[in-house]
Amino acid sequence: MTAMTATVNAAGLRRDAATERRFFLSLALPSLVIVGIGAILPLFWILQQSLATARGDITLVNYTALLTNGLTWRSLLVTLELSGGTLLCCLVLGIPLAFLLASTSPRTASRLMVLVLLPLWTSILVRTYGWLVILRRDGLINDLLVGSGLVSEPVPLVYNFTGTLIGMVHYMLPIFVLPTYAAMRDIDGNVIRAAASMGASLWHCFRTVILPLAFGGIASGSVIVFVYTLGFFITPAILGGGRISPIAIRIDRTLSTLQDWGGAAAFGVFLLLIVAVLGVTALGAARLIRSKPAAD
Amino acid sequence: MASPRIALERVRKVYGRHVALDDVSVDVRPGEFLTLLGPSGSGKTTLLMAIAGFVRPEAGLIRIGEADVTRLPVNKRDIGIVFQNYALFPHMSVLGNVEYPLLLRRLPRAEARERARAALARTQLEGYEARDIAALSGGQRQRVALARAVVFEPRVLLMDEPLSALDKNLREQMQFEIRKLQQDLAITTIYVTHDQREALTMSDRIAVMNGGRIEQLDAPQPVYQRPRTRFVANFMGESNIMPAALVEPLGSAPPLDGTLVIRAENFALERDAAGGDGIAIKGRVAAYAFRGETWHLRLKVEGERELLLSIPSGKSLDQAGITIGQQLTAYAAARHIHRLDGGPEP
Structure with a gap:
């Protein structure tokens, strides 16, 4: 009797479970097809381009040319400086902003959220040219600075590193704030109240409770910002004014000026490898920090 | 140092048109266990949070001992609080949680550890020091919260429905444990609950609240046997x-x-x-x-x-x-x- 009850209808139920599993896997199919055709296949094509000569032989000549060119390393340095700078500014500006959003009432937070998201809804070209108007020699800021007598000469704010950085931070800030805000909003308000009741100042509470608990959100926001900005093109192209040449700009130049498809492809693979290495390092570091005993 | 009295004088709190606290005055005696009892929306939690410093009243005076704390920020009030959902730090161990208020006060690490262990022993949590908060049962979390709230020897203790998430048997056991701890420490305590049996079991006095007012403030027996208002009569049992x-x-x-x-x-x-x-x-x-x-x-x-x-x-x-x-x-x-x-x- 008991032996029977254990297997009653088991085969049918197992079949139902399998059907259900197949259905949920099939939901991912359209995106798998698109990613496959749109991203994975071109990647192989680029890899092939970077390794092939005009006659079709396999060669590393594109890579040796790339790695022995001083401009490559200079553009890598500029890229890392821009990404690091953007990340730093996002941390400094974004963490307090996310904290503010997370600590106001849901009503106020959703209103402020619209302001945060507004830049995301505007075309990057429009925003970047907007910054040009504000930052250039006879732009809004320099008019104010010179007009008020604070400086005698217009400050160079655009067509340089500063301008590029401002544009990039503006673009990335909402993207950084979203995961950070989500992590902070999930912190139980009573936990923060408990810390305060035990005598913690807001700053101490922020350092010992809020930051560690929001670490996951801040880390993923940071990785997104850093990795995303490694391939930035439009902002440095417009606000850098030809003086700032991160990797994306150099790839474009290799293609449009030198018509060197092999070289550009090799550069692309080079960038991809850097992203991969940095991504893996960041993930590893995050895991290391999280597994550290937190009591101390 | 003996635990001081808590005196409230015409404390008023309004949310929009809703009067949450309608000029509440109450005097909690040194070492007393006073329960604020009432249905949800009666103002009991608002009153507790005003004493804690999380709710800023529109008017009134709150005194702990002789000091007026009405305008003092939370972290300067020196109050131990046990929250409804425990509010433990999920990223710290049991010991880390209990040490937190001590390290905050810049106690030497060895002494902090010693005192935290003693507090955990008081709440029957010896041997749990290294555990993760996530690995604890509801009752154990409640005990950690209790140890953390008293370890730094706060002047008074506030508890906001601390047992509401526990099942009935554990709740009854914890009622006696909390009461015993409170009496051992002789600490002035204000306890919020909507459970009349809990209030009767634990309290020196009960303040029955309704609509932002205290309807009756008495020892458990008179509150139960000689209700002064229709509301109290209805609220206390059948x-x-x-x-x-x-x-x-x-x-x-x-x-x-x-x-x-x-x-x-x-x-x-x-x-x-x-x-x-x-x-x-x-x-x-x-x-x-x-x-x-x-x-x-x-x-x-x-x-x-x-x-x-x-x-x-x-x-x-x-x-x-x-x-x-x-x-x-x-x-x-x-x-x-x-x-x-x-x-x-x-």
Whole structure:
């Protein structure tokens, strides 16, 4: 009797479970097809381009040319400086902003959220040219600075590193704030109240409770910002004014000026490898920090 | 240092048009366990949070000892708080949680560890120091929260429905543990709950709250047996509130007037079992239920009024049985009849 009850209808139920599993896997199919055709296949094509000569032989000549060119390393340095700078500014500006959003009432937070998201809804070209108007020699800021007598000469704010950085931070800030805000909003308000009741100042509470608990959100926001900005093109192209040449700009130049498809492809693979290495390092570091005993 | 008194004077808090605290004044004695008891929305949690410093009142004075703390920020008030959902730091171990307030006060690490261990021993959590918060049961989390709230020897202790998430048996056990800890430390404590049994079990005094006011402030027994208002009578267990005209005085009992309160468990179905002369009411059984230690009866009496009766089981009723519509007479002794002062008839 008991032996029977254990297997009653088991085969049918197992079949139902399998059907259900197949259905949920099939939901991912359209995106798998698109990613496959749109991203994975071109990647192989680029890899092939970077390794092939005009006659079709396999060669590393594109890579040796790339790695022995001083401009490559200079553009890598500029890229890392821009990404690091953007990340730093996002941390400094974004963490307090996310904290503010997370600590106001849901009503106020959703209103402020619209302001945060507004830049995301505007075309990057429009925003970047907007910054040009504000930052250039006879732009809004320099008019104010010179007009008020604070400086005698217009400050160079655009067509340089500063301008590029401002544009990039503006673009990335909402993207950084979203995961950070989500992590902070999930912190139980009573936990923060408990810390305060035990005598913690807001700053101490922020350092010992809020930051560690929001670490996951801040880390993923940071990785997104850093990795995303490694391939930035439009902002440095417009606000850098030809003086700032991160990797994306150099790839474009290799293609449009030198018509060197092999070289550009090799550069692309080079960038991809850097992203991969940095991504893996960041993930590893995050895991290391999280597994550290937190009591101390 | 002895735990100080807490004195509130005309504390007022308004949310929009809703008056959460309607000029509440109360004086909590040094070392006393005072419970704020009331339904949700009665203002009990708002009052506790105002004392803690998380709610800024519109007006009023809050004193701890002689010091006016009304405008003092939370982290300067030196108050231990146990929250409803424990509010433990999920990223720290048990020991880390309990050490937190001590390290905050810049105690040497060894001394902090020592005192945290002692506090954990007090709450029966020896051997749990290295555990993750996520690996603890609800009762254990409650004990950590308790240890953390008292380890830094705060001047007073506030608790906001700390047992509401626990199951019944554990809740009853924790009631005694918390009460014992509070008495051992002799710390002035304000405790919020909506559970009248919990309030009766634990408190020196109970403040029954309703609509942002304290309706009655008394020791458990008077609150239960001699409710001062209709609300308190209704809120504390099963009570019957009725005009005196409805009942029939028996024997040597004096005539009655006004509004009467008789608890469900003070009725008997035989005149002898009521424990003395008093009143009688006739009615028909409208509904009944067996509740283990008691039979629960709804008696329909004159004027569509319903009477709640709670009759001990294991006695004559078990044998005789009950049927719907059955005619019964309920008796209550004079000493169990409480007269409400004033107030209109229901």
